[in-house]
Amino acid sequence: xxxxxxxxxxxxxxxxxxxxxxxxxxxxxxxxxxxxxxxxxxxxxxxxxxxxxxxxxxxxxxxxxxxxxxxxxxxxxxxxxxxxxxxxxxxxxxxxxxxxxxxxxxxxxxxxxxxxxxxxxxxxxxxxxxxxxxxxxxxxxxxxxxxxxxxxxxxxxxxxxxxxxxxxxxxxxxxxxxxxxxxxxxxxxxxxxxxxxxxxxxxxxxxxxxxxxxxxxxxxxxxxxxxxxxxxxxxxxxxxxxxxxxxxxxxxxxxxxxxxxxxxxxxxxxxxxxxxxxxxxxxxxxxxxxxxxxxxxxxxxxxxxxxxxxxxxxxxxxxxxxxxxxxxxxxxxxxxxxxxxxxxxxxxxxxxxxxxxxxxxxxxxxxxxxxxxxxxxxxxxxxxxxxxxxxxxxxxxxxxxxxxxxxxxxxxxxxxxxxxxxxxxxxxxxxxxxxxxxxxxxxxxxxxxxxxxx
RNA sequence: GGCGACGUAGCCAAGCGGCAAGGCAGGGGUCUGCAAAACCCCCAUCAGCGGUUCGAAUCCGCUCGUCGCCUCCA
Numbered sequence: 001x002x003x004x005x006x007x008x009x010x011x012x013x014x015x016x017x018x019x020x021x022x023x024x025x026x027x028x029x030x031x032x033x034x035x036x037x038x039x040x041x042x043x044x045x046x047x048x049x050x051x052x053x054x055x056x057x058x059x060x061x062x063x064x065x066x067x068x069x070x071x072x073x074x075x076x077x078x079x080x081x082x083x084x085x086x087x088x089x090x091x092x093x094x095x096x097x098x099x100x101x102x103x104x105x106x107x108x109x110x111x112x113x114x115x116x117x118x119x120x121x122x123x124x125x126x127x128x129x130x131x132x133x134x135x136x137x138x139x140x141x142x143x144x145x146x147x148x149x150x151x152x153x154x155x156x157x158x159x160x161x162x163x164x165x166x167x168x169x170x171x172x173x174x175x176x177x178x179x180x181x182x183x184x185x186x187x188x189x190x191x192x193x194x195x196x197x198x199x200x201x202x203x204x205x206x207x208x209x210x211x212x213x214x215x216x217x218x219x220x221x222x223x224x225x226x227x228x229x230x231x232x233x234x235x236x237x238x239x240x241x242x243x244x245x246x247x248x249x250x251x252x253x254x255x256x257x258x259x260x261x262x263x264x265x266x267x268x269x270x271x272x273x274x275x276x277x278x279x280x281x282x283x284x285x286x287x288x289x290x291x292x293x294x295x296x297x298x299x300x301x302x303x304x305x306x307x308x309x310x311x312x313x314x315x316x317x318x319x320x321x322x323x324x325x326x327x328x329x330x331x332x333x334x335x336x337x338x339x340x341x342x343x344x345x346x347x348x349x350x351x352x353x354x355x356x357x358x359x360x361x362x363x364x365x366x367x368x369x370x371x372x373x374x375x376x377x378x379x380x381x382x383x384x385x386x387x388x389x390x391x392x393x394x395x396x397x398x399x400x401x402x403x404x405x406x407x408x409x410x411x412x413x414x415x416x417x418x419x420x421x422x423x424x425x426x427x428x429x430x431x432x433x434x435x436x437x438x439x440x441x442x443x444x445x446x447x448x449x450x451x452x453x454x
Numbered sequence: 455g456g457c458g459a460c461g462u463a464g465c466c467a468a469g470c471g472g473c474a475a476g477g478c479a480g481g482g483g484u485c486u487g488c489a490a491a492a493c494c495c496c497c498a499u500c501a502g503c504g505g506u507u508c509g510a511a512u513c514c515g516c517u518c519g520u521c522g523c524c525u526c527c528a
Contacts, residue, residue: 028528297459
């Protein structure tokens with residue numbers, strides 16, 4: 001398997017440290033509802049995890065909740081609710097969204113506010129070794145102590161300074177120094193520390209959680225491209241300085257960002273479509289096909305047209321699993337070939353668009369064999385298995401609950417009576433009216449079937 | 455200004471040195487009482503210009519256009 005490593009900029013052979021792949025996927029700051037940009041990141045990394053498991057790896061994956069930071073504090077104040085109340089609500093919503101998107105659960109979801117002792121331990125360690133210094137109750141990381149600062153972002157300190165957007169902050173020795181521990185402001189939540197009351201800076205929580213739950217060296221650390229700098233760059237600085245071990249992460253993976261129109265979808269710009277909004281219009285499978293239909297490192301633009309196209313594609317895959325498997329002849333499907341193509345695609349830096357193409361090809365082949373009267377159960381099982389690797393559910397829309405099924409069946413029976421009597425106008429009228437109610441009919445050789453669609 | 459990525463059919467999107475995957479839409483067939491579904495066939499020379507090579511969408515250079523990061527952000 002090969003993975004593109006952001007640090008080297010190269011596609012590298014994937015060799016994990018041990019039996020278990022240690023993986024960390026940057027989570028959210030639970031300040032508001034998650035949007036489909038988040039969905040894009042987490043669906044991509046979900047497919048990656050699923051494939052690693054499919055390939056026989058054990059995977060231990062951790063995802064943080066950064067439940068304390070400026071944004072949450074301000075937002076909670078604006079809404080007039082407590083910080084924990086806001087965070088709890090958004091974390092619960094996030095889990096609901098992830099479940100709805102069929103993103104498999106992480107092994108652990110640590111929270112920044114519950115990792116304070118580990119965070120203080122790291123900050124203290126950094127101060128002891130001279131990598132960080134206290135100033136006015138805060139503690140800053142001394143960026144100039146590192147030779148390789150900027151490596152992940154492929155930038156040097158000088159180049160960053162040239163950006164000239166950095167505000168020098170009086171307490172800092174160097175404008176690029178970043179805060180690892182923030183002195184408390186009045187009215188804000190705070191914890192006791194050797195430097196007085198304060199709270200963690202951004203970045204430090206991820207170092208604390210990954211070191212604590214996965215060890216000094218991770219195999220894979222993932223997140224959106226917008227996290228490369230400064231977030232992940234700073235994580236490397238803190239973690240490696242604290243443990244004295246390199247590398248902190250063997251493979252850095254970053255997904256491209258979702259755009260809406262010509263801009264990145266982002267909370268600060270406000271051009272957001274929430275996961276719930278998307279799910280109210282499109283099926284999970286459509287959303288996953290839309291996202292996995294583009295390579296994880298490429299940017300993707302959200303559009304109703306693209307989602308609708310994905311929805312139709314999803315319907316085709318589903319249809320292939322729903323069709324009956326009547327024939328009794330032996331199988332002439334090249335299952336090994338299909339599997340090989342699928343794995344070659346995924347082995348190559350998780351090329352999900354190509355893997356999806358394999359599924360669509362398999363679907364066409366399956367339908368063809370069915371039309372020729374072959375037993376297609378094996379092909380269907382393969383399609384089901386590979387779809388699950390990509391996290392597709394391929395579940396049809398539920399038939400209506402309870403009673404109405406019987407009435408629909410009654411109408412179909414009546415209509416088929418009319419058809420036999422060649423009363424086609426009446427039969428077509430029933431079909432049309434059922435369609436208006438969201439019930440779609442198909443007359444096949446084996447009888448009439450129906451399904452509910454929105 | 456610095457760093458990075460990208461520009462492939464009507465739309466979305468793989469391929470990254472050897473005769474252009476896949477999805478959606480479109481056209482033509484088969485099947486069907488008609489629909490629907492499904493199957494078969496058709497539909498691009500890869501932003502532009504120049505170079506390297508037996509051979510380039512794929513490598514190099516320039517031009518044009520777009521996006522991301524450098525500040526909170528998946």
